[in-house]
Amino acid sequence: MNFIRSLTLRQLQIFVIASRCPSFARAAEELHLTQPAVSMQIRQLEEAIGLPLFERVARKLALTEAGERLSHHASRILGEIKDAEDAMMSLTQADSGSIAVSIVSSATYFAPKLLALYSQQYPKVDVHFSVGNRETLLRLLQDNATDLAIMGRPPPELGTTAEPLAYHPHVIIAPLSHPLRHARRFDLQELAGDTFLLREPGSGTRGVVEHMFRQHLFVPARSVTLGSNETIKQAVMAGLGVSLISLHTLALELRTGEIALLDVNGTPIERTWQLVHSRSKQLSPTCLVFRRFLLEHAAPFLEREYAQFALRPPKGSERIGGGTAADAGPSR
Template identity: 90%
Template sequence: MLINQHENRFHEDPKHTTPTPKTSVNFIRSLTLRQLQIFVIASRCPSFARAAEELHLTQPAVSMQIRQLEEAIGLPLFERVARRLALTEAGERLSHHATRILGEIKDAEDAMMSLTQADSGSIAVSIVSSATYFAPKLLALYSQQFPKVDVHFSVGNRETLLRLLQDNATDLAIMGRPPPELGTTAEPLAYHPHVIIAPLSHPLRQARGFDLQELASDTFLLREPGSGTRAVAEHVFRQNLFVPARSVTLGSNETIKQAVMAGMGVSLISLHTLSLELRTGEIAVLDVNGTPVERTWQLVHSRSKQLSPTCLAFRRFLLENAEPFLEREYAQFGLRRPKRLAEAGSGR
């Protein structure tokens, strides 16, 4: 900012010669925040002497800054009315804008300060649809501990989350498989078993330890391409050289579960989508060799993204609480995290 260096030619009396009008560009370039701060305080006081007391400055210093501001603008800002300072029309208008400018700066300072503290601010987290059955409960627990933090979460399939990560539109993502094609950091969050479900009327409901090939004549209900659940099913099929007699693509876990209960077919699906149906006994889990399919929930963020203290605290909360929470929720179904997976995740 430019400061008029001929300070000694200004005096305390505001009734000086009218400054030469300046262009708006010169005016803006000549302003300093300190001048605006002094002007706003002076505009509320009956004299420069009172303003100087409030600002802990000398009266000549206040007068000098006001005169420099008037010189930059090219218009008088104060006049004397009955021995008191009063704003001119230009002063009234500048007072309005200066107050708004200083208020915006104060808001910016508050916002920046919140980024240095882990108990305020906002977080954007994206989750695959299979995680909607437990992630909101974890978010609720977090919000109880940090009520000042705004957590915004979006839901989509794996492809949707990859776009959000690529566009830097989310801070953290919870998904099944980290994207090798993107520069991301992925951390194991919790054991994520997949099981094969069937209607209660399925002839193999009570069978123990049979091969996937026994289901070759069944219709398999699959998620849409781009879904992580679909990718797991296709991997299992390739691994077992398995081709179902018929497959039907459905767009959500809820639709698949309803279709299975209605007897349309069987499906390989995340155990964490089945809490309600298993508790009420509406769906059967088949004891197919190689199941549950061992997968791990991953907490992912862009490697180039600088996580705020709030995000780092939220990340730490998820890493510490997700697995114990899920184990408590699903312990009654007897599908605990295998020991070797637990040991692999303990180093995080």
């Protein structure tokens, strides 16, 4: 049968209402139509199907077997349409729905706290986090598999829109037993004999430290690659070496006094957290509200959390707009 192609939503709506009423006259009242208009729509529906949908039993309308089956399917169809309308309405109201956000691993130390603040205001919104290094986020942006990404320097090879969220200092950490723990403003070359603990290739933090090495013509005596910020921090505390790492990953260790910040010339290396999305992506109203929330709250939150640990910024890193002069290098 090809009758489905000739059905209209209006016919299904009239049929479902009529199937619940004892007469076409009562259905017409509920639909604010005339009885002949209801009868005509039902007749056209029956002609399209090729089967009677109603019969008279004791002077009342009753559904035939075909009518019973069609009533079930018609109610489901109209229910799905109502669900779709509700879903679209929720998007326009920006207080429900879902958002996909991808973050580099260094952002896991503060992004969940911002999400908790956001969820207090918008409890019906479901935010999905995915975590990876910079290369992973680039793939997600390229594949249009994420709405927003929190990362460092936006990828020049992709068509993206990037907005600065907050300053992101990188600092050199060492074990508490390091001989230069209390030294002030010494050169990076003083650490030439130390083992440097590095993140994996493809990580933004790895890019920052390699850029620093090039700038200072620095070659460490030895380097060891480790796969996460947590592993690096544990290795530093164990006395295995020193490392350049995001200040925003160190709140716990600095508060408990388990790790030392070295006051090296040229540090902290100022970078900027960026909120990035594909230029071709149409952000939903819910996503736009979340974006605005992050832009308004991220910087004040991070400044409150880490102000007590901030070192003096290096000379030549004047803040320009959403970043610093040092932002020309690689990012997280």
